[in-house]
Amino acid sequence: MIAHLFGTISERETDAVVLDVAGVGYRVYMPKRVLDTLAVDAMQKLYTVHHVREDAMTLYGFMERTDRELFLRLQTVTGIGPRLALQMMSHMATGDIVHAMIHEQTKALTAVPGVGAKVAGRIVLELKDKVNDLQDGAERAQMRNDRVTTDPSQAGVYAELSAALAALGYAEREIERVLLQHIHAWEALPLQDALKAALRVLSERGVR
Structure with a gap:
């Protein structure tokens, strides 16, 4: 069972993305309302469901x-x-x-x-x-989306930083708390600089 994938979006199709994970491309089907917010070349973590039938194996992916x-x-x-x-x-x-x-x-x-x-x-x-x-998780996700997508340019920055910090082992709730507070200040920075800024804030808070 594939529980999640972290990689770079190499292609975006009508109903799926191709996520490049260490050189292997996984086609992951997603809800279209979410798919439309993702950008090619962005890093992304997807929570997945691996659906197996006799004639096909399909991956479905979700942001939360x-x-x-x-x-x-x-x-x-x-x-x-x-x-x-x-x-x-x-x-x-x-x-x-x-x-x-x-x-x-x-x-x-x-x-x-x-x-x-x-x-x-x-x-x-x-x-x-x-x-x-499921109510609390859905409300937190909606609050995050409402705050980030008021400026569409922030959605990609948020997703990339969130995925990078998750790959480094930081907890989802701590990532969310830091990014929602600082995303406005970091959206114009190159990804590496924004990541360094996020790591600095997490370190100052004593998060390891």
Whole structure:
């Protein structure tokens, strides 16, 4: 099972990226709403699901662990496979899907192509009491996205710094805290300079 990948985006396709990891290119299918924010040549860490069938092996990738977990839970509902789960996450943010489930808003779910009233009803019935733990992670991710993507140029800088710091072993929550506070000051710096600045701040905070 491939749990995550860290590398450079070498290609961006209609529904996937090719992530170069130590010279090996992995095609990773992603929600389109996230895919459109990624830049070729950027470093990126993706949380992955390795889906194996008799006739194919497919990788699905997500920016956040919470997104990956929602993708997996959606597929526990009768009639939902990886393609429809990805379709839902291409049209709705994780937090919006979770909110719709908890509050039994089937109409919001049927706005996704391929999700009819019966499927939406099953999603709510089977998952409304099983996704409360995803709320906090979805809210943190949305808060990060709202702050970063107010200026589209920051999204790539944030992703590259986050991936580089994660590869160095720093905890996801500590990375998020530092980058949200300082990304405005670092966005114009070359990546190596921004990374040095981030490491300096982490060191000053006693984070190892």
